[in-house]
Amino acid sequence: MNIIDRRLNPQGKSLANRQRFIRRARKQILDAVREASAKNGIADAEGERIRIRGDSLREPQLHHTSRAGRRTHVVPGNKDFIEGDTIPRPPSGGGRGGSEGSPDGDSEDDFHFVLSQDEFIDLFLEDLELPDLLRRQISTTEEFTPSRAGFTTSGSASNLNLVRTMRNSLSRRIALHRPRGSDLAAIEAEIAALDAGEPDDERRRELNAELERLTRRSRRIPFIDPIDIRFNRFQNIPRPAASAVMFCLMDVSGSMTAHMKDLAKRFYKLLYLFLSRRYRNVEVVFVRHTHVAHEVDEQTFFHSTESGGTIVSTAFEEMQRILASRFPREQWNVYAAQASDGDNMPADNAYAVSLLQTAILPNCQYFAYLEVGAEEGRYGGPTELWRAYQRVAQAGHAIAIRKVNHRSQIYPVFRQLFSRDRSTREEAGQ
Amino acid sequence: MSVITDTLRIKAGADWDFTQLQLAHDEIEAVALGEMGLDIYPTQIEVITAEQMLDAYSSIGLPLMYRHWSFGKRFARDESLYRHGLRSLAYEIVINSDPCIVYIMEENTMAMQTLVLAHAAFGHNHFFKTNNLFRQWTDAGGILAYMDFAKSYIARCEEKYGEAAVERLLDAAHALMSQGVSRYPRRNFSLEDEEKRAAERRAEQQRTFNDLWRTLPGQHGPARRPTDAAERRRLLGLPEENLLYFLEKKAPLLKPWQREVLRIVRHIGQYFYPQKQTKMMNEGCATYVHYKVMNRLHERGVLDDGAMLEFLHSHTSVVFQPDFDDRRYGGLNPYALGFAMMQDIERIAERPSEEDRIWFPEIAGSGDAIGHLREAWANYRDESFIRQFLSPALIRKLRLFSIFDDGQSDLTVKAIHNERGYRQIRGALADSFDVVRQEPEIEIVDVDLDGDRRLLLQHRVHSGMLLEQGDAELVLQHLATLWGYDVRLAEVDAVTERVLRTHDAGAPSR
Known part of the structure; x- marks a missing residue:
């Protein structure tokens, strides 16, 4: 008998089967993912339980139908039946009893399984692409990877390349005819033999002279010379690191209800997830404003309320300041998303728009304005801010504006904005 | 032996280690081979984790399997059920191969591992090696090498012809798998040469390929086909019950690689066919063996009382048979029925009643229970085993009754556990275990x-x-x-x- 411990074998033997399975059921899984994402926030999707219809996953077999035919069953546990008794037919024709309908009304064809978070997000963000704007490169300061780059004559001892060094040493010794140890040993042996046998002074003198010549030569030509020594050389290659910064601008004045903030938060989350799939390093800056603007942390941004008027341009000024001080244009891809209920002090509109056009948009990859409304969606016509931004968009600037009233609209709007298919995006940009 | 008994004391809930596993195996071997006279393949025990157990589930219990989405589906469903606590995993999986591979879970306690070894490494193993169906229809020595070949062959096909084409083919072949079994004539089931023969077929095709044949006149001339229906059927080997075999040999448009893939699926279906027919006996055999072995180990002091109770707890839940009107009823439990029948045979051989002497004159009171059981394990399948050995005493004990269902009107009770009913019930139950009737x-x-x-x-x-x-x-x-x-x-x-x-x-x- 053999006992083998297989516990440390590579896991995920069935990964290839799983990929084939997901590809097979892709359409249904996508629908299910969309549906699941409408229900709960995307960032809490850690291993989403998905339910799909079993149609394309059916594995048909030829078998008898349960609805026709004459059968005899043998069952255990007779209590009081005798031959010839009749038993009323069970309602659903099952005749087996036991299983009850499951509480959430799943049908038997439905198929449940768990998607890992990566699989979920991959499917969720599938087909979305960054707007085809210039992708700004590469901060040079960020990271270096040492990579082998040939050999050098100087370096630290730990980088000594023995093979190269010995090869150089050998070829130099051959080229300069350094006597080999075996040659010297042969002469010494012959001298010793002469010492033991009859004296042959002539020969001995010759040998002694030769020995001395060779010894001197081997002392003059060192076994390893500094010029033989080689070190491994490493070069630091700068790794291109595309970084993005995402500005979240939000109006937090009293008119913004919790519901509106929730909508905005969902949109920001989506944008963050999406950017972090595309960039290795994504920074998030939260700027909230009333009649003044501050950079704050996430907690404060979403949860504390402020009172005051609403001046949008303050947020732009703050963003401009942060951009100038921390995010040099050559090194960062800048994305900005503004959420507001559309209120602004009428006197500020013109200034805000000009600031947007001259200072913000030229520095941004992408600017999205999300107008969040109450759930019931009472609209008294377009707001001041909406009209102002619409003019900017019509003037051909890269700004996307959308209205959102309900949670379920967030994801479709997001998809419109980043859809790989340009026609959808442009149509949405109206 | 006494040294070992001194060192091995299995306690309830205790963790296992490799030394103990080895010692337990030797103890069981002494009982199973020495006292019960079982005949087994050499065993290979593999310790695996829960995730690996799920893996093994999804590839229908074979350690090597080609890739197909349906295995991914099975894995996803099992994993989901397992994660949500709706289903627990099996303690073991055993493979009908030589050497016999037994997967055991690392989570099991030492008492459970002992149970699992007795159950799978001895019970199932003996059944696989000695049962006639397995001996005739499967090639335990060749299956692992064959699956290795099948896996790499299909992987090569995916590379060459694209995953989509292979997937379509496998979908179709899987749908016909249960019609891909030869039930009556025994064809050659040695799997060892399969790989060599596949290579030879390819080489032969390449060697004898001559494009000139295509240009010969007469091929497209007047059809010389036999129009006589009987003659035509004879030439095609019809009627044919093995659909996959017929397609592999006769389908006009398949490419050679597609025929080879059909052949692979057919071989796998054939390999599992005896398991379908002997599920109840196989489990009954393994359960009977583990029950005997564990009791002997307890008598010999290897298992302490606590461990014995732990064993009995899981044993009784395995052989539990709810009544038909119980919410938990889901058909006859093959473990329960098999175990009960085998214990019944033991009873008839050792303590027969007058009734048993009439019903089973050849085994009643012979005293050699294990001999009769070994004989039954070797020569019967579920259907014939029930037809031969289901006793009136057991029918009464389980209170079996048969009901007739014509699909429309109310159900009628046809027979109950009385003198008139025994044979009817026995016949009807045997029919319900007959794969040929059920498929x-x-x-x-x-x-x-x-x-x-x-x-x-x-x-x-x-x-x-x-x-x-x-x-x-x-x-x-x-x-x-x-x-x-x-x-x-x-x-x-x-x-x-x-x-x-x-x-x-x-x-x-x-």
Whole structure:
């Protein structure tokens, strides 16, 4: 008998089967993912339980139908039946009893399984692409990877390349005819033999002279010379690191209800997830404003309320300041998303728009304005801010504006904005 | 031996280690081989984690399997059920191979591992090695090497012809898998040469390929086909019950690699066919063996009382048989029935009643229970085992009764546990374990070679049991894909020869 411990074998033997399975059921899984994402926030999707219809996953077999035919069953546990008794037919024709309908009304064809978070997000963000704007490169300061780059004559001892060094040493010794140890040993042996046998002074003198010549030569030509020594050389290659910064601008004045903030938060989350799939390093800056603007942390941004008027341009000024001080244009891809209920002090509109056009948009990859409304969606016509931004968009600037009233609209709007298919995006940009 | 008994004391809930596992194995071996006279393949025990157990589940219990989405589906479902606590995993999986591979879970306690070893490494192992069906129809020595070949062959096909093409082919082949079994004539089931033969076939094709044959006149001349129907069927080897075999040999449009893949699926179906027919006996045998072994180990002091109770707890939940009106009832539990029947045989051999002497004159009171059991394990399958050994005493104990269901009116009780009913119940229960009766009887009967090459199949309908329409049509569509032309399945009443229903599937457009 053999006992083998297989516990440390590579896991995920069935990964290839799983990929084939997901590809097979892709359409249904996508629908299910969309549906699941409408229900709960995307960032809490850690291993989403998905339910799909079993149609394309059916594995048909030829078998008898349960609805026709004459059968005899043998069952255990007779209590009081005798031959010839009749038993009323069970309602659903099952005749087996036991299983009850499951509480959430799943049908038997439905198929449940768990998607890992990566699989979920991959499917969720599938087909979305960054707007085809210039992708700004590469901060040079960020990271270096040492990579082998040939050999050098100087370096630290730990980088000594023995093979190269010995090869150089050998070829130099051959080229300069350094006597080999075996040659010297042969002469010494012959001298010793002469010492033991009859004296042959002539020969001995010759040998002694030769020995001395060779010894001197081997002392003059060192076994390893500094010029033989080689070190491994490493070069630091700068790794291109595309970084993005995402500005979240939000109006937090009293008119913004919790519901509106929730909508905005969902949109920001989506944008963050999406950017972090595309960039290795994504920074998030939260700027909230009333009649003044501050950079704050996430907690404060979403949860504390402020009172005051609403001046949008303050947020732009703050963003401009942060951009100038921390995010040099050559090194960062800048994305900005503004959420507001559309209120602004009428006197500020013109200034805000000009600031947007001259200072913000030229520095941004992408600017999205999300107008969040109450759930019931009472609209008294377009707001001041909406009209102002619409003019900017019509003037051909890269700004996307959308209205959102309900949670379920967030994801479709997001998809419109980043859809790989340009026609959808442009149509949405109206 | 006494040294070992001194060192091995299995306590309840204790963790296992490799030394103890080895010692426990030796102890069990002494009982199972020495006292019970079992005959087993060499064993290979592999310790695995829960995730690996799920892996093993999904590849229908074979350690090597080619890739297909249906295994991913099975894995996803099992994983989901397991994660949500709806289903626990098996303690072990055992593979009918030589050496016999037993997977055991690392989570088991030492007492559980001992149970699992007795159950799988000895009980199932003995059944695999000695049962006639397995000996005749499976090649335990060759299966692992064959699966290795199958896996790499299909992987190569995926590379060469694309994953989509292979997937379509496997979908179709899987749909016909249970019709890919040769039930009657015994063809050659040695798997060892399969790989070599596949290579030889390829080499032969390449060597003898000559494009000139294509240009010979006469090929397209007047058809010289035998038009006599009987002669044509004889030449095609019809009727044929093994659909996959027929397609592999005779389907006109398949490429050589597609035939080889069909062959692989057919071999796997054939490999599992005996397991379908002996599920109850196989589990009964393993349960009986572990029950005997564990009791002996307890008597010998290897198992302490706590460990024995732990064992009995899981043993009784395995052989629990709820009554028909219990919410938990889900049909007869094969473990319970098999174990009960084997204990019953032991009782008849050792302490027979007058009734037993009349019903089982050849074994009653012989005293050699294990001898009779070994004989039964070797020579019967579920259906014949019940027909031969289900005793009136057990029918009374389980209070079996048979009900007749004509599909429309109320159910009638046909027989209960009384003198008139024993034989009826025994016959009906044996029928319900008969795979040939439970699976539809489908044959290829003819090919319309003179017309549109339509493939004609027949389902012989017994007791009015028609096929499930939706599935039948999907399967036929797969069949038409493989055959390349139209396919028609006629459902014919076995008694009156009347055609009850026909299903058609059109050939895929090429």
